[in-house]
Amino acid sequence: MRQIAVPLDVMLEDFDVVIEDDRWNAVDLEDLAHAAAQATLGHLGLDAETAEMTLLACDDTRIAALNEDFRGKARATNVLSWPAEERGAAIPGGDPLPIAPGIDGMLELGDIAMAYETCATEAKAAAKPMNAHVTHLIVHGLLHLLGYDHENDPDAMLMEGLEREILGKMGYDDPYRENGP
Known part of the structure; x- marks a missing residue:
């Protein structure tokens, strides 16, 4: 697998990466997150430089608590997202509501959290490089912030197709x- 670097001419000023678990430092999460954001937003015709979002890089204990608090599921998960506003499609498989800049010209997207242990375990089980798996999960979380979902087959087909396209462009x-034969 050959990875193509997305040019990071301008680090996204309003994309905060908060690292609570130091193990994330080995993944170069900030660069991965910015590249994934630029690729995802650019693919959808949005200006990444005007996007506001936060990525929390935590551990399984923290994400399990967040998962229980916000979804009623007392277990760790790989990624959670909290859109700034509801943008879900009106019909299954349809495009989400368009995103409009706020009064300050910025696109308020929301927040994402990722758990190190779960991500590392999944990457190892799938025999995928951690960077590839983490980049996928960031793209996945960003699409959730933009109103995409996978709760039914038409929505899942649309979202997974976008993930494939975006990640493919990134190499x-x-x-x-x-994996396998």
């Missing part, structure tokens, strides 16, 4: 392709 393999 990553199809994240949904099964």
